[in-house]
Amino acid sequence: MNDETKKQINEKYEREVSKGEKFWPDTIYRDLVMSLGIFLLLILLATFIGIPAEPKADPSDTSYVPRPEWYFLFLFKFLALYGQIPVLGKIEWIATALIPGVAVGILALIPFIEKNSHRYYGKRILSISIMTIMVVGIVLLTMVSEVPTVAEDGSKLIGILQTIMGIAIPLAAYILLFLMSFVFKSSTRTMIWTTVISALAMIAFTGATLALAPESTHEEAEVATTxxxxxxxxxxxxxxxxxxxxxxxxxxxxxxxxxxxxxxxxxxxxxxxxxxxxxxxxxxxxxxxxxxxxxxxxxxxxxxxxxxxxxxxxxxxxxxxxxDDRFEAPVIPELFPPLADGEVPSYDVHLQPIVKRYCISCHRAGKENNNYLMTSYDEILKTGDNAANNIIPGDANSYLLQVIQRHEITDANGEVIIGVMPPSNALKPNIMDVFTRWIMNGMPQTAEEAAKISPPPAATPAP
Amino acid sequence: MWNNIYNWLDERVGFNDLYANLLDRPEPKTSWWNTLGSASMFLFVLQGLTGIFLTVYYTPSPDHAYDSVQYIMEGVAFGWLIRGIHHWGATLMVLVVFIHMLRVFFTASFKYPRELTWLIGIGLLLTTLGMGFTGYLLPWNQKAFWATTVGTQIAGTVPFIGEFTLKALRGGPDLSALTLQRFFSAHIWMIPGILAALIGVHLFLIMKHGESHWPKKDD
Missing domain, CATH: 1.10.760.10 (Cytochrome c-like domain)
Known part of the structure; x- marks a missing residue:
């Protein structure tokens, strides 16, 4: 750039300034409005969306699928797609170091690469096209970041679609744009159309990818916060x-x-x-x-x-x-809501928390328990070597009721086949009562079923 | 009395000079797109303030980091708001800085005489991303831990200097208390220091050259 051009640029700027505005109050007014808007938006986001709870870091849990902050997702996706390219894909550092490094280098040196003094869009269509395709690519790669590159049935179609969108089309467009600019000397209009069509093709392939994508199985982990x-x-x-x-x-x-x-x-x-x-x-x-x-x-x-x-x-x-008597426990809610006179307990409300606390430690797969599992409603009723006698609706001699009331079950030879349960300590009387009422009334599963067979509240005068 | 105080200060500070040099500057006609730079700086200041409040309760050790963040969310009055603003502010700052860069690119504002402003701006974009990367680990939750494990692994694949970089980032071969400590230090001292210095130079250059005008057909 020679001194003459520089002088022209400076004179042009002086002319623009002379018919322009004052920093105070014209320019700064808009700046302040924008900042205030951002501040309000942040307060709304913090209040109404908040921050999702996440379990504590666990170095031993290697099954966790790592996810970076959202603005790095496109880079992650790019690495995954690059890894699919035959031969070249195995040389990891090309994608992790070389390509991002070169991209940042080019970005930083743009003023020294695009050295001409033109500022109007029509006169710098090549740079604008390259940047547009880059930005569209970044946005689209971020959008498909949740989609795997290999479907569950082993089909690679979904990965190929993404690779066409994220690598093939941009690369082809770049080569074409450079050729148009330097070899064919195409018109600005042609180059704009090339850019628009490439971007639309990328969007179309993204649409196809998202349509084929399997349902996201991302589960929110339960985190105890209080x-x-x-x-x-x-x-x-x-x-x-x-x-x-x-x-x-x-x-x-x-x-x-x-x-x-x-x-x-x-x-x-x-x-x-x-x-x-x-x-x-x-x-x-x-x-x-x-x-x-x-x-x-x-x-x-x-x-x-x-x-x-x-x-x-x-x-x-x-x-x-x-x-620990040095710690003062907060008020802990009851394990199950206490039963009124004659009320029938249900599995969902009463039995499930009791069984989880007192029985499941042994009565689950992989433990010594006569094959009697208690992790679900069906298991409690149907599993076990003595399934026929464990729980009999309306029968106080059901094995389960006998053993929790500390009576061993013996076979014809007097040998113990089921010991008292739980083996160490007897259950509290109110818990035994829940079991008894539940079995005597035919083991309702849901609260509604239990309510149907419970006597109406009016029939039981409040104590 | 107020007049006396004002005059005393004015003699020593020179409010008129300040007004003439900082505020009463002529500018070309600007649009809403020109507010993104100042919005980025506003977000930087906001992140600084909320970040300082967070350090009052945050403890950068693997044993306590997670619990101290829980405490900020549950126990501290308005802790959820401060952390919420900091969390979303980070997201918004990356977004605003990036769009600001695109605006400067598409209006070709990086050209003579503003090439150096652009270079500093790229430094600001990279340090902002660095803030995001180091800040992500600090809550010490599963997401943070594994994202940083993979992130530092990627740095480790660089030829020749990769292994050194990986160990320098992690403070050893694995993610540990040292990693958290140095990410914390980078997040609250080193990178913000660089960021603030770069913002200073960036602002100086903008004041020196003025905001660029919107390109017209003859530009």
Whole structure:
């Protein structure tokens, strides 16, 4: 650029300024309105959309599908598509370092690449076309970022569509535009049409991809945010994983009724000895790693167990607030709503939380339990070696009712086939009452079914 | 009395000079598209303020980061609002900075005499993305942890310097307490420092050359 051009540019700018406006108040007024608008928008977003809850980081949970912040999604998708290209796709650093590096380099050096002094759109159609296709590509790649490149049935069609949209069309358009600009010397109009048609083709392929895309199976993880929720989550996890050996209140000193650990002496984990001397993080480590010498298996996913870091934290929180006398527990809602006189309990409202807390730790797949599983309504009624006698509608001699009332079931030879349940501590009387009423009234599943056979509230005078 | 105070200050500060140099500047006719730069700066200031409030309760250690963020959301008065603004502000800032860059590109405002302003602007775009990347890890949730694991892995694939970069970002071969500590430090000290300095130079250049006018047919 020679001095003459520079002088012309500066003179032109002076002319524009002379018929322009003042920074204060003309320009700054719009700036302030814009900023205020953004501020209000942020308050609305924070209030009405908020921030989705997400479970705590768990380095052992390698099954988690990583997702970057949304403005990096297009780059992620680009890497995935690039990996599909035969041969070249195997050289990872071309896509991770070279292409983004060159792109940023070109972006930064644009003033030194496009050196002419033209500013009007029609005179710089090549740069505008390149940038337009780039921006359209970025937006479309972001839109398809949730779509996998290989369908569940192994079909690669969906990946090919995306690769055509994200790599093939832009590349072809770029080559064509360069040829038109430098070799064919095409008109501005032709180049605009080339850009528009390429962009439309990319949009069409994106549409096809989204139409073929499988339903998103993205599930929101449940996160206990309040202390009460965390304690309850911890109690449920404790009931399933720990109560079998340690008892539902952590007081067991000699393990009973557990295959392989019968008669093992352990320290009651609700004792001050344990709670005062073991810190939260040490507690988490004991749960994660187990005590191999004492027979306690590892529970952390890192060591082959089932629990994530967050879940083990909930268990620790539950133990602290329920048993450690230095902690004051918040008000915990009841396990199930208390029953009125004559009211019939239902599985959904009453039995399910009880069974989850007191029974499932043993009565689930992979445990010693006479094949009696209790994780769902159907399982409770239909599984088990003694399914025919476990639950008989209206029969007080149903095996289930006998064993929770501490009567063993014996066969014709006097051998015990089912011991008392739960093996360590008897259930509280109100819980036994729920079981009894439920079986005597024919085991309703939903609250509506139970309400139908319950006597109307008017018939039972309030106490 | 107020007059006396004003005069005393004016003698030492020179309000008239300030007014003439900062506010009373002539500009070419501008449009709403010209507000995106100042909107980016407004978002930077807002992110700075909300970020400072967040550091009052936030603890950058793997044991406490998640819980301290929970506490900000549940326990601190208006903590949800401050964090909500910071969270959405980050998203909006990336968006506004990017659209601002597109506006400058399409109106060719980067041309003589504003080439250096553009270069600094690209630096601002990259540091803004750096803020997003480092800030994403801080809540120490599953999303943050695994996105950063993959993000730093990608940095590790660069030939020759990849392994060094990966270890420098993570503070070791794996994501750990060190990673969180240095991302925190980068997020609240290093990158904002660079960002603020670049914004200063950017603003100086804009005042020196004035805002560019909307291109016409003869430009």
């Amino acid at each position: 202390l009460v929720d965390q304690i309850l989550a911890g109690q449920d996890l404790y009931s399933v994983h720990c109560a079998e050996c340690h008892g539902d209140d952590g007081s067991v000193a000699v393990i009973q009724g557990v295959e392989g650990l019968e008669g093992e002496k352990i320290t009651p984990i609700n004792s001050r000895d344990v709670l005062y001397t073991i810190t939260d993080s040490a507690m988490g480590e004991v749960i994660a790693y187990g005590r191999p010498n004492a027979g306690m298996p590892p529970f952390g996913k890192t060591y082959g167990g089932e629990l994530t870091k967050g879940e083990m934290d909930y268990i620790t929180i539950f133990m602290r607030y329920m048993w």
